[in-house]
Amino acid sequence: MPAREEAAREGDGRTSDGYTTDAALYAAHADESPWNRWYERPALDRLLTDDELAGALVLDAACAAGAASEQLRHRGAAVIGVDSSHPMARLALARRNGPTGVVSTDLEGPLPFADHSFDVVYSSLTVHYLADLGTAFRELARVLRPGGILVLSTHHPFDEALRVAAHRSRMQIDSYFRTGTVTEQWAIGGQPLGRWLVERLSLESLSAVRARRRVSWRATRRTRLTVRFQRRTLSQLLNPLLDAGLVLERVGEPLPSGELISRFPRAGALLRRRPGFLFLRARRPHPTRRSSTNVDR
Numbered sequence: 001m002p003a004r005e006e007a008a009r010e011g012d013g014r015t016s017d018g019y020t021t022d023a024a025l026y027a028a029h030a031d032e033s034p035w036n037r038w039y040e041r042p043a044l045d046r047l048l049t050d051d052e053l054a055g056a057l058v059l060d061a062a063c064a065a066g067a068a069s070e071q072l073r074h075r076g077a078a079v080i081g082v083d084s085s086h087p088m089a090r091l092a093l094a095r096r097n098g099p100t101g102v103v104s105t106d107l108e109g110p111l112p113f114a115d116h117s118f119d120v121v122y123s124s125l126t127v128h129y130l131a132d133l134g135t136a137f138r139e140l141a142r143v144l145r146p147g148g149i150l151v152l153s154t155h156h157p158f159d160e161a162l163r164v165a166a167h168r169s170r171m172q173i174d175s176y177f178r179t180g181t182v183t184e185q186w187a188i189g190g191q192p193l194g195r196w197l198v199e200r201l202s203l204e205s206l207s208a209v210r211a212r213r214r215v216s217w218r219a220t221r222r223t224r225l226t227v228r229f230q231r232r233t234l235s236q237l238l239n240p241l242l243d244a245g246l247v248l249e250r251v252g253e254p255l256p257s258g259e260l261i262s263r264f265p266r267a268g269a270l271l272r273r274r275p276g277f278l279f280l281r282a283r284r285p286h287p288t289r290r291s292s293t294n295v296d297r
C-alpha cells in the first residue's frame with residue numbers, strides 16, 4: 001500500500017449539511033452512539049468474514065471520520081476512504097488507524113479509481129444520501145473486482161413507514177409510497193468533544209487547536225445536526241443495485257444485542273420494536289464464460 005496520504009483531494013464539496021458544518025460533532029457522536037457503535041457497525045461487520053478481510057483492499061464509501069475504516073484495518077484490511085465532505089475527509093486522515101488514504105469526492109459521479117480496484121466495497125449509512133443511486137451502484141460495481149463483495153447499511157424503508165404509522169414522526173411524509181428528499185434534525189452531542197479532538201488531531205497543528213477551541217464549548221450541550229436524505233421504498237433501493245449487475249447474497253435486520261439493551265435501554269427498546277437499518281451483502285459476479293459449442297438454434 002502507498003504511504004498514508006497526507007492531504008485529502010478536493011472534491012466539489014456539495015454536502016452542504018451537518019456532515020460538513022458539524023463534522024467533528026458527528027464524528028464524536030458516531031464513535032460512541034448506540035445506533036452507530038453498538039448497533040450498526042457490528043451488524044455491518046458481521047456481513048464480512050475475517051478471511052474475506054485479511055489482506056483485502058477495501059473502499060469505505062463514505063468513510064466520514066473513519067470509525068468503520070479503523071475497524072476494517074483492525075481486521076487486516078487496507079482501506080481507502082471517500083467522502084464528499086472535506087472536513088470529514090480531513091478528520092478521517094487525522095485519525096490514528098483510520099483509512100490509509102482518503103479522497104474527497106462524490107459517490108454520485110465517476111470515482112477516481114480504475115476498474116476492478118477493490119476486493120470489498122463497504123458503505124455504512126450512506127446510500128440514503130444519494131439521489132442518483134443508479135450511478136452510484138454502477139460506479140461501485142465497476143471498481144469492484146469480479147467476485148468482489150459490496151456490503152451496505154441504510155435507513156430501513158419500513159422503519160420510516162412505522163414512524164409515520166405511529167404518528168411519532170417529524171418526517172414530512174404521510175405514506176410509505178411518498179418518496180423524495182427529507183430534511184431532519186438529529187440531537188447529538190454531550191460528549192467530551194475537546195478530548196476527542198485532541199486524541200485525533202495533532203496538537204502541533206494550529207488549525208487543529210483552533211478547531212478544538214471553536215467546537216469544544218458546544219460539546220457540553222446537545223446540538224442539532226441537520227441532515228437531508230432520500231426516502232425510498234424497498235424496490236427503489238434494491239432495483240438499482242440489481243441493475244448494476246450485483247447479486248444479492250444476504251439481507252440483515254438484526255435485533256439489538258443484550259449489551260446494547262443494558263447500556264442504552266431506550267434505544268434498545270426502540271430497536272426491539274422497529275428495524276433501525278437495513279443491511280445488504282451483494283457480490284459482483286465473475287463473467288460467465290461463453291461456451292464455444294454454442295450454436296444458433
Ligand SMILES: C[S@@+](CC[C@H](N)C(=O)[O-])C[C@H]1O[C@@H](n2cnc3c(N)ncnc32)[C@H](O)[C@@H]1O
Nearest residue numbers: 019030062064068083084085106107124125129
Ligand atoms: C452517516 S455518515 C457515514 C457513517 C460512517 N461510515 C461511519 O462509520 O461513521 C454519512 C457520510 O456520507 C457522506 N456523504 C453524503 N453524501 C455523499 C456523497 N454524495 N458522496 C460521498 N459522500 C457523501 C457524508 O459526508 C457523511 O460523512
